[in-house]
Amino acid sequence: MNPSKVISIVGTRNATEYGRELVDKLISDLAGRGYDLQIVSGLAYGIDIQAHLAALHHGIPTICVLAHGLDTIYPKLHRNIAREMSDNEGGMVTDFLSHSVLDRKNFLRRNRIIAGLADAVIVVESAKKGGALLTAELAVSYNRDLFAFPGRVGETYSEGTHYLIKSNRAGLIENIGDLEYCMDWQPVTGNPECNQLRLFTELTPDQQTIANLLQKEGESDIDQISLLSEMPVNRVSPVLLSLEFAGIVKCLPGKMFRMI
Numbered sequence: 209m210n211p212s213k214v215i216s217i218v219g220t221r222n223a224t225e226y227g228r229e230l231v232d233k234l235i236s237d238l239a240g241r242g243y244d245l246q247i248v249s250g251l252a253y254g255i256d257i258q259a260h261l262a263a264l265h266h267g268i269p270t271i272c273v274l275a276h277g278l279d280t281i282y283p284k285l286h287r288n289i290a291r292e293m294s295d296n297e298g299g300m301v302t303d304f305l306s307h308s309v310l311d312r313k314n315f316l317r318r319n320r321i322i323a324g325l326a327d328a329v330i331v332v333e334s335a336k337k338g339g340a341l342l343t344a345e346l347a348v349s350y351n352r353d354l355f356a357f358p359g360r361v362g363e364t365y366s367e368g369t370h371y372l373i374k375s376n377r378a379g380l381i382e383n384i385g386d387l388e389y390c391m392d393w394q395p396v397t398g399n400p401e402c403n404q405l406r407l408f409t410e411l412t413p414d415q416q417t418i419a420n421l422l423q424k425e426g427e428s429d430i431d432q433i434s435l436l437s438e439m440p441v442n443r444v445s446p447v448l449l450s451l452e453f454a455g456i457v458k459c460l461p462g463k464m465f466r467m468i
Contacts, residue, residue: 211246211269213393216326216347218319218340219255219333220365227333227365230357231258234330237384239266241395246271246298248325250318251286255332255340260289269297273321275314277306301325316342323347328391331356331378334368341368344377353391354378392460394468414439414447419456419467427466 215238219227238245247263249256251272263270270293274281278300281287290300301321304314319339323329323346331354334340347354356378359366372378381387388395411419417437422428425436430448434441448465451457458468 212244214246214248214326214328216248216322216329216343217255217259218249218322218329218331218343220335220338220340220368221252221254221256222335222365223254223258223333224363224365226359227255227357228258230332231255232262234384234387235259235262235266235268239268241384241388241393243393243395245269248273248322250275250315250322250339251281251283251290252315252339253283257286257289260286260293263298264289264292264296267296269293271298271325272300273318273325274300274302274304275318276302276310277304277308278302279306280310282310315339319343320346323350323352326352328353328355328387330354330381330387331369331372333357333359333365334372335364336367336371338368341372344372348377355381355387355390357381392458412447414443415451415456418444418447419451422457422465422467427460427464429464433465 217231245268247259247268247270249259249272251257251260260270260272272290272293276282281290293299316339319342323343329343329347329352331340331344344354354377356369356372358373358380359369373380379390418433421433421436430441430444434444437444448457452459456468457465459465
């Protein structure tokens, strides 16, 4: 299996009901988008196991990264869950040999794999110190996109995520829409043409021309749009800006444009 999108979800072992609900809601929404997706976490208590369970429930392949060899599962309580993951296009990953000594420092070492496998790392609840923050720092060092859910002010397990957000290490997300916007992901389900036709009913002729062009061509830069639309660049530019403000067109890196 070679998924097109991989998300690592990490957080405290002392997950609150709020944190577990965030994980369940996010994965439920991801399942409804039709992405070719894989969820990665560490099989630990709390947020990790909640991510694995939610992925299994919604039929999303999920991988756990172990801090020991494949000859054992820790915690033992999660043995059957790990087996179910392996039976459903997921599995277990480790760089430790069988019969390795189960050492606390191994759990910190394995976090580099959790970060490295992902396109995006999401932190859901964390104290000021802990493995989730280490994974977050590794994600930043690997140039992975890092996100964190905000929590309640003054709560112990919101301090870590708030630190990541305040220090600009992580982007703040509240729902799947925020994640999709930041990652520039487009759902593959539904009927986008219906939404686009509804949006286009009040477009000006120039806006309609460029919108139709982008719908046909996909991503295009401003020079190509000018050429294909037979409009000068100084006329195309404000039209693109108005479409962007209307939430119809998205400006991508390199001054590329495409339909949302």
